[in-house]
Amino acid sequence: MGIRKILAALLLGLIGFFVTVPAWAVEPIPVPIDADALDLTNMVEIHANAGPRLQVSTAPGADGIVRRIEVASRDGKNKSWAVFALANTSDEQIDRLLVAPYFQLVGSKLFWPDLGSSRITAITPSQGIAPTRQKSLEADVFLVTLDPGSVVTFVAELTSPNLPQFRLWEPDTYTEKVNAYTLYRGIVLGISGLLALFLTILFVVKGTVMFPATAALAWAVLAYLCIDFGFWNLVFNLKEGGDQLYRAYAEVMLAASLIIFLYAYLNLNRWNIHYSHLALTTLVLLLGLIGVAVWDPSIAAGIARLSLGIIGVLGFITIMVLAFQGYDRAIMLIPTWCLLIAWLIGAAMTITGTLANDIVQPALGGGLVLIVLLIGFTVMQHAFAGGAIAQGLISDVERRALALTGAGDIIWDWDVDRDRIFTAHEVEDLLNLRHGTLEGPARDWLEVLHPQDRDRFRATLDAVIDQRRGKIVQTFRLRSEDGHFRWFRLRARPIIGSDGEVIRCVGTLLDVTEERTAEERLLHDAVHDNLTGLPNRELFMDRLQAALAFARADGKSKPAVMILNLDRFKQVNDSIGLSAGDSILLTVARRLVRMIGEQDTLSRISGDQYGLLVLSETEPDRIVALADGLRKAVRSPITFGDREIFLTCSVGISLYEDEKQTAEDLITNTEIALNHAKRLGGDRQEVFRPILRPLGKNIIDMETDLREAIRKETLGVFFQPIIRLEDRTIAGFEVLARWNHPKRGKIAPAEFIPVAEQSGLINELGMYMLEKGAHQLAFWQRETALPRPLFASVNLSSRQLLKHDLINDVKAVLSRSSLAPGTLKLELTESLVMSNPEYSAKVLERLRALGAGLSLDDFGTGHSSLSYLQRFPFDTIKIDQSFVKANGKSARPVLLRTIVAMGHDLGMSVVAEGAESEADALELYQLGCEFAQGFHFGQAVSADEATKLLRRQPAEAHTA
The missing domain is CATH 3.30.70.270 (Reverse transcriptase/Diguanylate cyclase domain)
Incomplete structure (x- = not known):
């Protein structure tokens, strides 16, 4: 039976060895009854990542017995543990506070610093009542009670292996310490807050760039102190020790605001562009740490701490270099920067653990406020340094302004420090404004300025203030009481104070409304027509180009x-x-x-x-x-x-x-x-x-090609049949010109006929058509046996009719062709004949005497008188197709019947144009019209095709 017990004990021991981490008995720490505080930091055994359970041996009690206790983590995860034992050697009960601060600047390290957190989750005693957590914003605080003569072993479940400080405090003493630090922190925070607010107000009153930079530094220090003193947790109700991200942000912004202040105060862009590049690069990298802080606050804080030291050293070197060059601002900043270097050395010793004291962390916070306070005094000295000298300059400027007033210019004075603009009442009188309307801050002018001039006016003033040199030459519009605008030209120069800043801008205003109106009128007339006021050709082309550019981009x-x-x-x-x-x-x-x-x-x-x-x-x-x-x-x-x-x-x-x-x-x-x-x-x-x-x-090229086509006889001559409605046989043809260009293809007569008329080539074209038509007609009359001789109609132009050689040309053509009398018909339009009726009557009489037939083309469309028509020896009239085509009006058949009857009464044959259907042909025949032509009877064809039609004619006529 004893062997079994021994084996069971050994088995349990092996299981305990593999499941939990064994521990040995700890030495008890005696707790004096009269001690205010006891530092346990180096007396605690730390078991890092020891697992979800821990088994330890307790410290020997008064009876000398060592026991074993086993503690499990609350969430069942792998944990770190702290083990210690306390002994009450007195005969009284002792109450003490176990305190583990969330954040300790001392020993927090430069790289990957410890930014603080809740250190202890819970504490388990080996006997007695479990310690209770006390409410605190800056530390894990547990109240423990030790009975007289007791030895208690405590196992603390840690959130991390780090336990920077662990102390046992007498409750009243700890309360007094906390209250004392609270009062100190409140004073420091109050001073820091008032300083940040005052510098912000100073920035509003004196709006140069150094003041917002100083105010930004003050606000960054205030934010850092709020987080360091635990005020941030109280305001935003953060999780216990959960301000690591905000602490990293505060340290990053502290470094960034310091580089901004140094750049703005020393005005480094004045000396070398490389200063600007270096400052901007550093600022961008520091602000980039904000994103790094979201990922890992410890890395961002470490880089910010290192950057703060580098900025302090490089800033000191820059200040000394500029001071040796006689730059006043750098000289005045030397004491403050020396204090900053001392603060940085103290902070470095603190975070590395070289300087370890309870008061060092609050002292560094107070020193930071002192540095900002000295910087604020230095900046304020510059803000009001040029006052006495400025008064002397104002007097001189006023004297010059009085002299300029006699010249007709208007005084314009801007007090930059107070942001007040003064201008003489002449401007307000010109604009019908109440006196004093234009005297005030520069922003008040924006309400009176034309909307298109506001940004330019504001940018010009800002540029002069920032650059502290140059001059203002600007033309802008001011609105009068009735809503109209007047043009003014401002010419002013900045006045620099002893501190190198612009303290005033003084110049003159001049009313240039009439001059500007004249310029605008000239510009308007340059792109507009003087008579109609419409855009001229230049403006039209400009808008057309813009429309085309938009069309290419838009695509719609x-x-x-x-x-x-x-x-x-x-x-x-x-x-x-x-x-x-x-x-x-x-x-x-x-x-x-x-x-x-x-x-x-x-x-x-x-x-x-x-x-x-x-x-x-x-x-x-x-x-x-x-x-x-x-x-x-x-x-x-x-x-x-x-x-x-x-x-x-x-x-x-x-x-x-x-x-x-x-x-x-x-x-x-x-x-x-x-x-x-x-x-x-x-x-x-x-x-x-x-x-x-x-x-x-290429009208000249077309004229040349047409002349060449006539000379080489390549211009096409086509024949459109004219049908005798009585038996539907071909009675004749109308001779038409068709041009098949070797490069352009077919060209309509409506295109090349006007070219021939304009160039004078119409006479040659007319003779060409007359000869070709007469020659082909003679061939048909000779080769075809028709019961009645064929006729052919050739159009004459106005130039041909007025040509004196027309009679001789027709006579020559008739003599060479041996045509039947009256079968070669010359077609003339009614308007052409009536353009010179006396001359036309004589020419037509002689042409009729030569044996040529005369046809009046497009009858009914001109404006001639019927009395004149009786004087002309026409033997044929051609009814225009507008009378032939059906239009749904009842007057058309009446007019058509009247024209046909009138032609017969005058002894003329009647030809109707535009017969498009069998119904048209039947209607014309019933009205007594002898001849018709149109697409129903055939289009214009070549001479060979027309010959084939004629050779089939007798059989078709006989059949008909």
Whole structure:
């Protein structure tokens, strides 16, 4: 049985060895009844990271017996433990306080410093009543009771292996100590707070840069002391010992504010730009520690402590260098900085443990306040150092101001220290303001300044104060009582006091409203039309370029350009005078402005030409509709005196297509479209198409190519059938020109005919068509056996009709061709004949006598008189297609029947143009019309194809 007990004991011992950490008995620490405090820091056994449970042997009691106790952590995690034993050797019960401070500057280390925390979670005694935690903001405090003659072993569960200080205090003594330190800390905090507040007020009153820097240093010291004295925990109700992050922040801001003060007070940017770079780099690195503190406050605090020492040393070197150069500010800062160096040495000895005393930590806090107080005195001395000298300068400035008043200038004086601006009452009188309105702080001027001038005015004053040199030359606007603005020019210079700071800015104000108005008028006239007030071509191009740049960036907007040109304005100007013409241009401009949107820009490009930048519309059909509306607005009669003037306009339109288009391209394309609209008769709008570009840009090349095509006979001659409605046989052809350009492809007659007319090539083109048509007609009359001879119609232009050699040319063509009389018909329009009716009648009589047929083209569209029509020897009239096409109106058949009947009564054959359907052909036949042409009967074809049609003609006619 005894062997079993021994084996069981051994087994339990082995299990205890592996599960818990064994400990040995501790020596008891006697507690004297008359001792105020007992330092236990070096008498405590620390078991670092010993596990979640700890088994220890107690100190031997009065009976000499050693017992074993086992303690488990409260959260079941791996913990560090502290073991100690206390012995009451007296015959009285003893109450004592076990105190472990959260933070101790002494021995907190330079690198990875201990920033404090709650040290002890709980204390377990080997016997008796468990110690109770006492409420405290700065330490773990436990009340222990020792019975007479007792020896108690205590096991303390620690939050970390560090226990910088651990003492046993007599309760009343500890309370007196805490109260004494509380009073001291309150005094120090009060002085620090008042000092920070006073320096802040001084910054508001005297707004140079050194004052906010000094105030920032004072507030940083106040924040550091609040955290060090535990006031921060009381205000923000932080967790016990949970101010590590804020303590790190405070040490970082202390170093950062010190470098800011040193840079601002010594005005280092004055001496060398490298000082500014060094200060800015250091400041950025220090502020970067704020982010590091969030990750690990200990690392940030260590770097801040090291930086504080480096700043102190480098700052002392900088101060001494500048002092030897005679810089007053550096000389005055030497005593204070020496005290700062002494403070830094003491702080270094404290955190390394060389200087270990209860009073050293509060003493360092008080020393820090003393340093800030001395810095504040030094700064205040500079704030009011230049007072006596400034008074002398003011008197001199006043004398100069009186002299300037006689010259008409207005005094302007800014007292920088008091931030008061004085100006003579002339300014307030000019603005109809109450006297004294402009006398006050500089910020009061911002309310009277124009909004666009406020930032510039404020920045100029700040720059002069910061740089302490230069001069103010600025023009700005001040608002008068009625809301209008007047222009003033300010010229002033800063006055520097003995401390090197700007104490005043003195100068003059001059009313330059009339001069500025004249400048603005000149600038306006430089980019606007004097007559209409519209933007001129330069401003129009500038806005067009801006619109194109926005369109390229936006990708959605599509600016369009229009150019409007008044038709026949030169004739109107010549007939009614230049002054009336100017009135017409102004009236047209006002009408056009009312038609466009707010985003659009209307300008006067040249004499009777207006440009329009369209941004309000993007759809092509809407833009064309806008152009049509503008034409209608121009078409309305303009009353001038007792007469009404009717005008029309032509509009060229160019649309934005791709990013490569420039403003010049759009203008050029618009002008091309405008010229095309002009050539087609005016009073119309034309949208630019790429096919128009060569006509506008290479008109000489087109003329050369056309001349070459006529010479080489490569210009196409086509024939459109004219049908006899009685039997649906081909009665003749209309000879038409078609040009297939070797490079541009097919070019419509509407494009090359105007070129031929403008260049005078129309005569050659007309003879070419006349000869080719006559030659082909002679071939058909000779080779085809038709019951009735074919005829061919060739168009004549106005230049050909007025040409004196026309009769001889026709005579030569007829003689060479041997045509049946009257089968070569010359077509002339009604308006062409009526342009000179007397001359036309004589020419037509002689052409009829030569055997040429005469056809009146586009009958019914001109403005001729029927009495004149009887005098012309026409044998055929051609009804315009506008009378042939059905339009749903009842008057059309009546007019058509009347024209056909009138032609027959005059002995003429009638040809109808524009027969598009079988219904048209049937209606014309029923009305008595002999001939018709149109797409229903065939388009213009080549000579070979026309020959094939004719050779099939007899059989078809017979079948019919």
